[in-house]
Every structure is written in structure tokens, then in C-alpha cells.
Amino acid sequence: MFSHLLTTIILSIGFRAVTVVAQSATAYCDSTSGICYAGYTDPTLNITVGLVLPPLSTGTTPNATEFVAELIAPASYGWTGLSVGGTMADSLLFTMWPYNGEVIFGPRWTSGYVQPLPYSGPIITMLPDTMVNSTHIKASFRCQNCTTWNGGALGSGDLSGFQLIAYVASDDTPVDDPSNVASNFTEHDQMNFFGLDLSISHSTNYSTYIGTTGTSPSEPTQTEVCGLYLACWSNILTNYGQCGGTGWTGPTVCVTGTDCTEVSPPYYSQCL
Numbered sequence: 001m002f003s004h005l006l007t008t009i010i011l012s013i014g015f016r017a018v019t020v021v022a023q024s025a026t027a028y029c030d031s032t033s034g035i036c037y038a039g040y041t042d043p044t045l046n047i048t049v050g051l052v053l054p055p056l057s058t059g060t061t062p063n064a065t066e067f068v069a070e071l072i073a074p075a076s077y078g079w080t081g082l083s084v085g086g087t088m089a090d091s092l093l094f095t096m097w098p099y100n101g102e103v104i105f106g107p108r109w110t111s112g113y114v115q116p117l118p119y120s121g122p123i124i125t126m127l128p129d130t131m132v133n134s135t136h137i138k139a140s141f142r143c144q145n146c147t148t149w150n151g152g153a154l155g156s157g158d159l160s161g162f163q164l165i166a167y168v169a170s171d172d173t174p175v176d177d178p179s180n181v182a183s184n185f186t187e188h189d190q191m192n193f194f195g196l197d198l199s200i201s202h203s204t205n206y207s208t209y210i211g212t213t214g215t216s217p218s219e220p221t222q223t224e225v226c227g228l229y230l231a232c233w234s235n236i237l238t239n240y241g242q243c244g245g246t247g248w249t250g251p252t253v254c255v256t257g258t259d260c261t262e263v264s265p266p267y268y269s270q271c272l
């Protein structure tokens with residue numbers, strides 16, 4: 001009896017290990033955006049992650065430092081996270097959750113197993129198929145300055161190499177303040193990984209996806225970046241931006257290391 005139990009435990013541990021290793025990205029096209037990604041859909045967590053990179057450059061032209069990605073999850077999750085470096089620490093992370101029919105999405109970073117804070121390096125443009133409905137939430141985005149980050153690089157610097165991608169979720173605990181992209185939250189209770197062969201993730205249609213060829217069905221607009229989905233990281237960083245005060249309807253989130261400070265209350269607050 002005991003040995004049967006032991007065998008079952010060993011088998012199930014073995015099976016889990018095999019499943020984790022066996023998950024790898026395949027090519028698929030998103031039927032809403034028409035964007036074709038290399039990615040993976042988790043059949044248990046109902047999370048889809050896809051990435052597509054610009055064509056690999058040749059000769060002396062440097063490779064682009066950007067990608068387009070999508071993260072889709074059940075709308076019922078408190079929050080969902082994506083790690084393009086495959087780890088929690090020293091990786092480029094993203095968090096996403098719904099709030100009042102909007103998608104609250106932004107980049108994060110941490111050096112350990114502690115609350116990841118908003119991260120200011122990436123330049124993010126939300127693409128128009130970003131949406132939330134009664135069943136699903138989807139962040140679809142262009143990420144510039146995103147193939148290297150503090151402590152790591154996509155494919156360890158080889159854009160046709162291998163990358164472990166991770167996704168996490170808190171399936172029923174909401175974040176502390178869902179209206180705030182910089183909100184704190186508690187640890188994920190779901191986590192999984194897949195392997196991405198970056199050599200299959202480059203597309204000659206990339207410029208169409210980001211709307212630079214003029215024929216794109218999905219022209220990104222800068223307003224969406226600052227208003228609906230994401231705080232205006234670049235404004236806040238470079239301008240010590242206004243974050244509050246009488247009549248202020250703009251972004252209210254200050255980049256890591258600064259706080260929204262009442263400079264001339266109640267009329268004007270600034271990230272300092």
C-alpha cells in the first residue's frame with residue numbers, strides 16, 4: 001500500500017516536471033487583431049500569452065529593441081502578471097486587472113520576492129484590441145526599449161535564442177486599489193511557464209501590427225497610452241509632472257521613487 005502510494009507520488013511529480021518542460025510556444029493568429037504571435041494558451045488557467053518581434057536584422061543594422069505582446073486572462077482574476085524574463089526577480093514584469101470596464105496595465109520590476117513596483121524603462125503603446133468584457137480581459141501592447149531590462153535581456157541577448165516565459169495570477173483576490181496602476185497587491189496563487197523559441201517569433205508583418213505602414217486595421221493612438229490604460233510614465237519622469245490638484249483629470253501615478261506631493265494645495269500637486 002505504502003509503496004503504491006510512493007510510486008503514485010513519484011509518478012505525479014515526474015509527470016508535473018515533464019508537463020512543465022513540454023509546454024512550448026506555437027504560432028497562432030489572434031482573430032480580433034489579426035496579429036500572428038508565437039505563444040501559448042494555458043488550458044487550466046485560461047491565460048494566453050503571445051509575443052511577436054520585428055524581423056531579425058542582417059549585416060550591421062542593430063536589432064530592434066521592441067516587441068508586440070498580448071496577455072489574455074479571465075476577467076474574474078484579481079490580477080494577472082507576465083514575466084518576459086521567466087523569473088520574478090530582475091525581470092521585465094507586467095500586471096493587468098480590470099477596473100470600471102477599463103484595462104489597468106503597466107510594467108513592473110523587483111529585485112526579489114517582494115512587491116514589484118512600477119518600472120519606468122519600457123515605452124508602451126496599448127493596441128486597440130485591448131479590452132475587458134464579462135468573461136475576459138486582454139492587454140495588447142507594443143513595448144519599446146523592452147528587450148533588455150535591469151538585470152536581464154530577452155533570450156539572454158540572443159533574439160533567436162530561447163526564452164522561458166512565465167505568467168502568474170491571483171485568481172480571486174483583487175488588488176488594493178484597482179483604479180491605480182501602481183496599486184499594491186498580494187502574492188499570486190497561480191503560476192506557470194512555457195518555452196519560447198525566439199527564432200519563430202519574428203514577423204515580416206511587424207510594421208503592420210504597430211500601424212506604421214498605413215494599412216493597419218489597428219492604428220495605435222497615443223491618447224490611449226496616457227488616459228485609459230496606463231499612467232504617463234514618460235511625462236512624469238521627465239517633467240516632474242502634475243499628478244493632482246483642482247480640476248486635474250490627467251494621470252495621478254508617480255514613478256517609483258517619487259510621491260504625488262501637494263505643492264500648492266488644493267490647486268497643484270506634483271511628482272517629487
Ligand code: HEM
Pocket residue numbers: 080081082083086087088089093094095108113114115116166167168185186187188191
Ligand atoms: C506582492 C507581490 C508578490 C509576491 C509577494 C510574490 C512572491 C513570490 C514568491 C514567494 C515566489 C516563490 C514561490 C515559489 O517558488 O513557489 C514567487 C515566484 C514567482 N513570481 Fe512572484 N510575487 C509577487 C508578484 C509577482 C508578479 C507581479 C509577478 C509577475 C508579473 C511575479 C512572478 C513570479 C514568477 C514568474 C515566479 C516564479 C519564478 C521565480 O521564482 O522567479 N510575482 N513570487
